[in-house]
Amino acid sequence: MGQNADYHSTVSKQYRQLLKQCKVNLDRNDQELPAAAEDFGELLKERGVSRRAFIKWTSLMTGALMLPPIFKPALARAAEQFSRVPVVWLHFAECTGCSEAFLRTSYPGVADILLDTISLEYHETIMAAAGDQAEKCLEQCLHDFPGKFLCVIEGAIPLGNNGKYMRLGPKGKTGVEIAKEVTSKAAATICIGSCSAFGNIPAAKPNPTDCVGVSKAIGVHTINIAGCPPNPVNFIGTILHYLMFRDVPPLDGLGRPVWAYGKRIHDYCERRAHYDGAEFVQQWGDEGAKHGWCLYKMGCKGPYTYANCSQVRFNDGISWPIMAGHGCIGCTEPGFWDTMAPLEKQIHEDTFGGGQATIDTIGTTLLGVTAAGIAVHAAATACRHRDNKSETK
Amino acid sequence: MEHIVPKKEWTVAIRYNHWLMAAAIFVLIASGLYIAYPVNLSFSDKITEMHDIIFWHILTGICLTFLFVWRVYLMFFSRFHADWKDFFAWMNIKNSLKQVKFYLLISKEPPEHTHLYGPLQSVAYGGLLIMVALIVLTGLILTGAAGYKAGLTGIMYTMVRPVERLMGGLASVRLIHHFLSWGFVLFIMVHMYMAFWYDVIFKEGTVSSMISGVVFRKAHK
Numbered sequence: 057m058g059q060n061a062d063y064h065s066t067v068s069k070q071y072r073q074l075l076k077q078c079k080v081n082l083d084r085n086d087q088e089l090p091a092a093a094e095d096f097g098e099l100l101k102e103r104g105v106s107r108r109a110f111i112k113w114t115s116l117m118t119g120a121l122m123l124p125p126i127f128k129p130a131l132a133r134a135a136e137q138f139s140r141v142p143v144v145w146l147h148f149a150e151c152t153g154c155s156e157a158f159l160r161t162s163y164p165g166v167a168d169i170l171l172d173t174i175s176l177e178y179h180e181t182i183m184a185a186a187g188d189q190a191e192k193c194l195e196q197c198l199h200d201f202p203g204k205f206l207c208v209i210e211g212a213i214p215l216g217n218n219g220k221y222m223r224l225g226p227k228g229k230t231g232v233e234i235a236k237e238v239t240s241k242a243a244a245t246i247c248i249g250s251c252s253a254f255g256n257i258p259a260a261k262p263n264p265t266d267c268v269g270v271s272k273a274i275g276v277h278t279i280n281i282a283g284c285p286p287n288p289v290n291f292i293g294t295i296l297h298y299l300m301f302r303d304v305p306p307l308d309g310l311g312r313p314v315w316a317y318g319k320r321i322h323d324y325c326e327r328r329a330h331y332d333g334a335e336f337v338q339q340w341g342d343e344g345a346k347h348g349w350c351l352y353k354m355g356c357k358g359p360y361t362y363a364n365c366s367q368v369r370f371n372d373g374i375s376w377p378i379m380a381g382h383g384c385i386g387c388t389e390p391g392f393w394d395t396m397a398p399l400e401k402q403i404h405e406d407t408f409g410g411g412q413a414t415i416d417t418i419g420t421t422l423l424g425v426t427a428a429g430i431a432v433h434a435a436a437t438a439c440r441h442r443d444n445k446s447e448t449k
Numbered sequence: 450m451e452h453i454v455p456k457k458e459w460t461v462a463i464r465y466n467h468w469l470m471a472a473a474i475f476v477l478i479a480s481g482l483y484i485a486y487p488v489n490l491s492f493s494d495k496i497t498e499m500h501d502i503i504f505w506h507i508l509t510g511i512c513l514t515f516l517f518v519w520r521v522y523l524m525f526f527s528r529f530h531a532d533w534k535d536f537f538a539w540m541n542i543k544n545s546l547k548q549v550k551f552y553l554l555i556s557k558e559p560p561e562h563t564h565l566y567g568p569l570q571s572v573a574y575g576g577l578l579i580m581v582a583l584i585v586l587t588g589l590i591l592t593g594a595a596g597y598k599a600g601l602t603g604i605m606y607t608m609v610r611p612v613e614r615l616m617g618g619l620a621s622v623r624l625i626h627h628f629l630s631w632g633f634v635l636f637i638m639v640h641m642y643m644a645f646w647y648d649v650i651f652k653e654g655t656v657s658s659m660i661s662g663v664v665f666r667k668a669h670k
């Protein structure tokens with residue numbers, strides 16, 4: 057008991073110290089960051105986000121970042137500073153789905169305001185400038201905020217043909233060149249989506265352009281917000297963490313923030329009780345599906361996928377794939393398009409060599425062949441060694 | 450004149466190890482099959498069938514892990530016969546060819562008994578131990594991922610987790626695990642057949658030797 061109390065007081069002391077440091081950091085940010093274009097409080101009012109909704113959101117984010125409630129006010133301050141961080145958003149081999157998912161959500165919430173007002177110094181999809189002008193914007197940013205801006209990258213980088221499969225801008229620079237130039241001046245590089253994190257769909261077999269993820273392409277450390285598309289909560293949370301602690305959050309072996317990618321989908325899935333109880337949907341639309349049973353047999357890849365979708369869901373917690381009735385496809389894992397295939401079947405139903413053969417059909421065939429082989433061998437032995445009584449020494 | 454001399458072939462430790470391993474492998478194949486193709490058995494009021502079977506699979510898997518470590522220990526440090534050298538019997542190519550001919554019934558002359566294992570046996574048992582190592586490795590990664598990572602399993606998980614990345618993620622780990630389990634099914638068939646075959650051909654009591662530890666060699670006086 058006494059030990060327990062000791063433990064708690066030590067922990068809360070550590071948290072209080074951390075909070076103090078956090079306040080120092082936020083004060084420093086206030087001085088160093090460029091001024092905000094719009095007042096955050098005004099914005100919230102304008103968009104009809106009540107004070108109460110904002111506080112609810114801070115609780116959610118504080119919890120998602122695995123911080124105790126005393127950090128809520130600090131997090132609220134970080135949210136105010138959010139739109140003051142200069143960001144350069146680069147696009148390489150991708151479908152722009154991540155940008156779409158982030159910037160065009162229909163549900164008005166705090167997250168959307170943050171993403172709408174994010175200080176994009178450069179973003180090819182939504183910037184007004186084009187051609188030389190756009191290039192100028194980028195150069196300006198690198199000049200104005202060296203070592204201060206965040207580089208956000210969407211999309212994989214093709215290495216094939218000396219990187220020439222991807223040429224961008226008026227000067228026709230390759231993706232590799234641009235990535236090297238910009239990341240070398242950035243305070244940190246955040247990879248948005250599995251494409252920039254691990255290569256993903258552009259890198260799926262047979263990968264003719266030899267696409268790879270950013271960190272592999274140019275050998276820099278990146279914060280990988282994996283997903284196809286990733287959850288905006290994970291992007292916002294990582295930047296808030298960066299503001300509050302002036303450091304990147306702890307990352308796993310694949311560069312993903314542990315607070316968001318530390319647990320499997322399966323670990324917090326609402327259908328998990330049905331998995332443990334062996335209650336499975338056997339067919340789309342069957343009785344089990346109506347009862348909300350587990351989608352394991354319909355190819356759910358939740359057991360192999362590290363992400364927090366089952367905890368924070370999408371669009372302000374409205375829903376997420378498994379809640380909507382489809383299994384997880386494992387989009388936050390490296391090479392998911394290949395390793396998680398077939399997406400609507402169990403993992404062992406993967407086929408080999410372009411045919412119909414799965415592990416189990418191959419195994420069963422071999423089993424038959426072995427049995428036949430044994431029978432033949434036994435019969436042959438019976439003939440051949442018929443006369444042997446004491447042949448061996 | 451010819452008479453039969455019993456020869457101690459397997460130590461007590463090897464025999465216990467072998468049969469415990471065999472038992473563990475049978476349990477693991479059965480429970481693993483269930484995990485891959487789960488059905489609602491409704492064998493009790495408890496509604497945690499899948500969970501329970503995974504639990505027993507993992508528990509047996511951890512036993513297999515220890516049995517494997519024990520076997521490797523015996524291989525190098527057995528006080529009676531550290532047999533690691535015997536796993537290289539196949540290096541004698543001439544003898545190996547003799548063995549192949551003998552197995553294929555081309556020749557009736559068995560290869561010389563140079564090592565504890567015949568040349569092909571050394572490949573089979575060596576390969577099998579490697580397969581056990583791999584299935585234990587992938588199994589431990591899956592165990593840690595399934596949330597069993599406190600204490601000892603936690604230490605083991607920290608050690609094996611980097612391999613998850615090398616294999617290309619948890620899904621690939623699971624697929625390789627499934628793949629290997631087929632290897633065991635096929636191995637057992639051949640392994641048991643060969644044991645009986647030896648028994649019939651040499652009449653040295655090969656099958657019982659794994660229980661009693663003794664083979665009956667014929668000796669000329």
Ligand code: HEM
Pocket residue numbers: 359403404474477478480481482484485486503506507509510511513514584585587588589591592593595623624626627629630631633
């Ligand atoms: C001969 C030995 C073994 C066989 C034949 C075997 C077989 C299997 C099979 C067929 C599966 C299902 C794979 C799928 O769904 O495609 C499985 C899953 C699994 N096995 Fe094994 N296994 C063996 C050894 C082990 C060992 C040594 C461990 C751990 C130390 C282990 C831990 C696991 C775990 C954790 C799972 C996943 C269960 C989950 O979904 O949470 N297995 N095994």
Ligand code: HEM
Pocket residue numbers: 463467470471472474475520574577578637640641644645655656657658659
């Ligand atoms: C018919 C009865 C069997 C006999 C006579 C037999 C005999 C043997 C022998 C002589 C060895 C080599 C000794 C050694 O290296 O320790 C061996 C190895 C092995 N056996 Fe069997 N076996 C039998 C059944 C089985 C079954 C049913 C299984 C599995 C379910 C099995 C699994 C193994 C394994 C995993 C090894 C290699 C590991 C090792 O080298 O210790 N055996 N067996």
Ligand code: SF4
Pocket residue numbers: 150151152153154155210211248249250251252256257283284285286
């Ligand atoms: S991660 Fe997915 S959504 Fe994002 S750009 Fe790549 S393919 Fe599109």
Ligand code: SF4
Pocket residue numbers: 321322323325326327328329331349350351352356357358359378383384
């Ligand atoms: S639906 Fe998927 S994630 Fe959820 S319990 Fe079933 S297998 Fe796990």
